[in-house]
Amino acid sequence: MRTRAEMADGRELIYFDDVTTDRTVLPDTRDLPRVRHGSTMRFDVLTGEWVAIAAHRQDRTYMPPADHCPLCPTQPGREPSEIPAEDYDVVVFENRFPSFSADAPVVAPEIDGNPLWPQRPAVGRCEVVCFTSDHTASFGSLAVSRVRTVIEAWADRTAALSALPGVEQVFPFENRGREIGVTLQHPHGQIYAYPFVTPRTATLITRAGAHRQRTGRDLMGDVLDAERKSGARVVLDGEHWTCFVPAAARWPVEAHLVPHRAVPDMAALDEAERDELAELYKDLLHRLERYFGEPAELPYIAGWHQAPVHTGRDLTRLHLQLFSLRRAPGKLKYLAGSESGVGAWVNDVAPEQIAENLRAAGS
Numbered sequence: 001m002r003t004r005a006e007m008a009d010g011r012e013l014i015y016f017d018d019v020t021t022d023r024t025v026l027p028d029t030r031d032l033p034r035v036r037h038g039s040t041m042r043f044d045v046l047t048g049e050w051v052a053i054a055a056h057r058q059d060r061t062y063m064p065p066a067d068h069c070p071l072c073p074t075q076p077g078r079e080p081s082e083i084p085a086e087d088y089d090v091v092v093f094e095n096r097f098p099s100f101s102a103d104a105p106v107v108a109p110e111i112d113g114n115p116l117w118p119q120r121p122a123v124g125r126c127e128v129v130c131f132t133s134d135h136t137a138s139f140g141s142l143a144v145s146r147v148r149t150v151i152e153a154w155a156d157r158t159a160a161l162s163a164l165p166g167v168e169q170v171f172p173f174e175n176r177g178r179e180i181g182v183t184l185q186h187p188h189g190q191i192y193a194y195p196f197v198t199p200r201t202a203t204l205i206t207r208a209g210a211h212r213q214r215t216g217r218d219l220m221g222d223v224l225d226a227e228r229k230s231g232a233r234v235v236l237d238g239e240h241w242t243c244f245v246p247a248a249a250r251w252p253v254e255a256h257l258v259p260h261r262a263v264p265d266m267a268a269l270d271e272a273e274r275d276e277l278a279e280l281y282k283d284l285l286h287r288l289e290r291y292f293g294e295p296a297e298l299p300y301i302a303g304w305h306q307a308p309v310h311t312g313r314d315l316t317r318l319h320l321q322l323f324s325l326r327r328a329p330g331k332l333k334y335l336a337g338s339e340s341g342v343g344a345w346v347n348d349v350a351p352e353q354i355a356e357n358l359r360a361a362g363s
């Protein structure tokens, strides 16, 4: 169930409850000034990629103590948090320090009037998704019914953000663990609505377009069928979803979760697909926590790749890319010269071994 509210500085906040309840919306009593957004984006003519410049984000909250957590429910007698409710299931709200926003300032089309340096307002939206009111929980520890509510929130926000003017791609993701650069401990993810098609998605579409022209077939569908037929890298095989380690995995731990039906995004998933996704995703996170034997928190990035809003929607499909930088207990893979410098990846772990470890972590 979905209930909309407004924050003290005018940002939108939406409650998603596990069951239908009569949620009383409490007012946000803070004296909170509107943040002046200065986000712009600059085009790198050498690579053809946009870079967002969001200098105002330097001032954002960094690892506050637990009793000042902005994502915990507001407790009576305590300083109000971002969420003016005594409890909640899942809540989504606009980021106070967004990289992309609807009120990004208008800028000249070129820096210094030079056509080599195009720039544009960083129009779009960034939202925060709180998965639970429990500060010490993790996504993997949530009940399947709560994971299902999060999926409902992702689907709802994907549809809503896709409808915003200028938005070209919606990307829900979770960064988990200090090692990834998480600035708040509370279990949460984010959704970025970009005013351009992101580089990875643009590449996927180019590759899939060439494959279709050559074979008349769907590239992601062919990869999925081949992985299921081989089985060497399959971790979970459901009725509607299959989880496998990609044949050319680039991270020391990496898995993809792909729907059998070619759906462009979360909003296009039917009830049965959402139900099974809740179970399989929880199962996958559970395996991640046991990847190196003893249950331990593995830092990870979970990215939900979705088809662009306006272009190439039939060329790619919704899929999860989940990966960790941890290559061994206590050891991280750093993106150094080869990966960061020229984008050439070296993986020290065979993808078949990653799949074997993920399968073993479930038993």
Ligand SMILES: [Zn+2]
Pocket (backbone or CB within 6 Å): 069, 070, 071, 072, 134, 135, 186
């Ligand atoms: Zn918290």
